[in-house]
């Protein structure tokens with residue numbers, strides 16, 4: 513093993529893990545919203561020109577295939593959008609976690625062409641971004657409760673989390689293509 517060999521964490525977290533301790537301020541909102549707005553296009557560009565076999569390649573040993581990564585992003589962001597809407601309309605609602613690994617194994621993630629998920633993501637982000645842009649700064653201080661560890665998360669933190677999440681999965685595909693020379 514050389515000093516430059518990629519570790520599992522490098523492959524799994526190509527842009528690093530999300531930093532929950534990093535403060536998110538009002539000045540960050542426009543950039544973070546722009547990242548979410550750009551995510552469907554970034555994901556579409558990341559998979560452009562890949563063959564069927566390449567789409568079935570795991571982005572890391574033991575990880576998801578490129579196809580599963582693409583289907584996972586709308587799985588996750590449908591939940592994210594719902595969490596924002598719950599947070600905006602209820603007082604610190606407890607949100608429902610989901611088993612992302614099991615969702616990625618369900619038949620739709622195996623059988624549906626990825627274009628369907630890319631279109632879904634595009635439509636979803638149009639509504640989500642419209643909602644985010646209409647939010648007052650005070651709305652971003654509203655919070656949801658995650659039942660795991662009974663953790664309170666502000667909508668500002670969720671905004672930062674899902675901007676990171678978008679870049680995180682695009683990087684899985686971009687880094688795989690770099691390593692494979694695709």
Ligand code: NI
Nearest residue numbers: 584588677681
């Ligand atoms: Ni994810």
